[in-house]
Amino acid sequence: MNITFRLGACLLLLEACSHAPPLTTSVPAVSAAAGFLAGAAARDITPDLARSSQTVYVAGLERGSAATGIRDPLFARALVMTDRKGVTVGLVILDLIGFFHDDVEELREELKRRHPETTIDYLAVASTHTHAGPDVLGLWTPVGGSVDADYVAHVRSEAVEAVAEAWRLRRPALVYTGTATAPGLAIDTRLPEVIDETVMVMGLRAASDGSGIAALVQWNSHPSVMGGDNTEISADFPRHVVQVVEKEWGGTALYASGALGGQIGSGRLKISDPATGKRAATRARLAEIVGGRIGEIALGALQEAGATGDVRDPMFRWRSRGVLVPLDNPRFTEGLAIGLIRARRLYPLPAKGPRDDAGTGWLPQALPRDWTLHPGAYALKSEVAVVDLGPIRWVLVPGELYPELSIGGIQQPQDPGADFPGAPSEPALRRLSARQIFIIGLANDELGYIIPRSEWDSEPPYAYGREEPQYGEKNSCGPGTAPILLNALADLL
Numbered sequence: 001m002n003i004t005f006r007l008g009a010c011l012l013l014l015e016a017c018s019h020a021p022p023l024t025t026s027v028p029a030v031s032a033a034a035g036f037l038a039g040a041a042a043r044d045i046t047p048d049l050a051r052s053s054q055t056v057y058v059a060g061l062e063r064g065s066a067a068t069g070i071r072d073p074l075f076a077r078a079l080v081m082t083d084r085k086g087v088t089v090g091l092v093i094l095d096l097i098g099f100f101h102d103d104v105e106e107l108r109e110e111l112k113r114r115h116p117e118t119t120i121d122y123l124a125v126a127s128t129h130t131h132a133g134p135d136v137l138g139l140w141t142p143v144g145g146s147v148d149a150d151y152v153a154h155v156r157s158e159a160v161e162a163v164a165e166a167w168r169l170r171r172p173a174l175v176y177t178g179t180a181t182a183p184g185l186a187i188d189t190r191l192p193e194v195i196d197e198t199v200m201v202m203g204l205r206a207a208s209d210g211s212g213i214a215a216l217v218q219w220n221s222h223p224s225v226m227g228g229d230n231t232e233i234s235a236d237f238p239r240h241v242v243q244v245v246e247k248e249w250g251g252t253a254l255y256a257s258g259a260l261g262g263q264i265g266s267g268r269l270k271i272s273d274p275a276t277g278k279r280a281a282t283r284a285r286l287a288e289i290v291g292g293r294i295g296e297i298a299l300g301a302l303q304e305a306g307a308t309g310d311v312r313d314p315m316f317r318w319r320s321r322g323v324l325v326p327l328d329n330p331r332f333t334e335g336l337a338i339g340l341i342r343a344r345r346l347y348p349l350p351a352k353g354p355r356d357d358a359g360t361g362w363l364p365q366a367l368p369r370d371w372t373l374h375p376g377a378y379a380l381k382s383e384v385a386v387v388d389l390g391p392i393r394w395v396l397v398p399g400e401l402y403p404e405l406s407i408g409g410i411q412q413p414q415d416p417g418a419d420f421p422g423a424p425s426e427p428a429l430r431r432l433s434a435r436q437i438f439i440i441g442l443a444n445d446e447l448g449y450i451i452p453r454s455e456w457d458s459e460p461p462y463a464y465g466r467e468e469p470q471y472g473e474k475n476s477c478g479p480g481t482a483p484i485l486l487n488a489l490a491d492l493l
């Protein structure tokens with residue numbers, strides 16, 4: 001990741017939506033009496049390098065790396081499901097580095113405008129976080145440039161079509177869910193070493209003939225296997241996950257990135273290529289091996305799930321909450337101020353008084369001239385959500401979660417070098433319930449790293465006796481992000 005902000009301490013609870021508004025006017029394509037329904041569809045969102053009005057920059061590891069070709073196409077992959085009572089939930093996952101919350105909200109509005117027949121109670125928009133896709137955030141575009149707004153609009157439009165098509169294609173379905181682990185396929189380069197090796201999978205089959213409708217696979221590692229030198233557009237290893245799963249299961253596969261923050265990746269793996277017995281010759285080949293392996297693990301879990309039977313009469317229960325994330329990171333505020341980072345609405349925070357006490361209204365177009373000098377003066381609006389479907393639980397996290405916040409393992413006792421002595425540990429999401437937890441990261445926003453507050457370490461002395469800080473804080477909203485998001489999520493659980 002390479003996002004940049006920093007945030008102060010709190011996030012404010014803006015609004016809480018809860019459950020399903022009733023289905024209104026239009027008649028579903030298939031009557032609710034048909035029981036549980038599912039449909040899926042995908043739309044190509046590959047940028048057209050030849051026709052693009054401006055240079056496409058790869059959201060790789062460095063700023064200013066122009067795309068030189070297309071290795072493999074990018075997609076918006078959508079899944080829409082309706083339970084017996086008519087509650088409908090959609091998930092669309094983009095082969096992109098991230099998608100800001102303002103664009104997510106616009107996408108939802110566009111769906112309602114263009115396809116009012118799609119009565120979707122809750123739509124989540126997530127990104128795989130491929131580091132080989134185009135920069136849609138502004139963190140990889142050279143200073144003086146800006147994100148291609150036409151391309152972002154194109155993505156929104158295609159994602160809307162994918163969701164609408166998935167909605168139309170819904171048919172009676174059976175749900176299967178499985179869990180597995182993927183040991184040795186990711187590396188943690190930041191202490192403490194904690195890796196969430198969980199692979200979650202849910203599969204949907206047509207009730208009529210057993211053919212595959214869709215599968216959702218969730219694992220936890222940066223899709224940055226193509227590496228920093230890559231200049232070709234690619235979905236990175238998730239491309240191979242979905243290919244392997246679709247070939248065997250059928251239908252449309254979706255890949256969700258979970259707890260990949262701080263700093264979980266697979267690009268430095270030293271695993272041998274089964275074809276040669278030697279180390280993978282290229283990064284592209286390594287992506288194929290890693291993605292293929294995750295796909296096989298997911299298929300294995302689905303096979304086991306098939307043997308135990310489908311989820312009986314699954315019913316949805318969902319809740320989402322708007323939150324405000326104070327914005328302190330100078331890199332991010334400056335990027336926004338000069339139009340480098342894609343514009344998003346800002347909320348003013350009160351100059352005095354508790355920061356969790358205000359944050360209403362939009363900031364006027366014109367920013368005060370000295371606004372970047374006041375970190376914490378503004379906040380970003382974001383969103384957390386939980387979707388339950390029978391025993392399955394999706395936890396929708398608007399950024400890059402540290403694995404300590406997924407499976408636990410926050411350093412105890414706290415390192416004396418860390419910046420916030422005595423900071424309490426946030427809860428670990430997978431430990432909060434016995435359900436089958438899908439951590440869907442980069443969901444409905446990209447806020448950067450979500451770092452346990454007690455591990456926050458940007459000031460000397462540094463933890464672990466290091467001479468310099470570990471990588472992470474400069475791409476986080478700030479030390480308040482994790483407690484704010486995790487507490488809001490814990491409330492929803």
Ligand SMILES: [Zn+2]
Nearest residue numbers: 001002222400
């Ligand atoms: Zn990242």
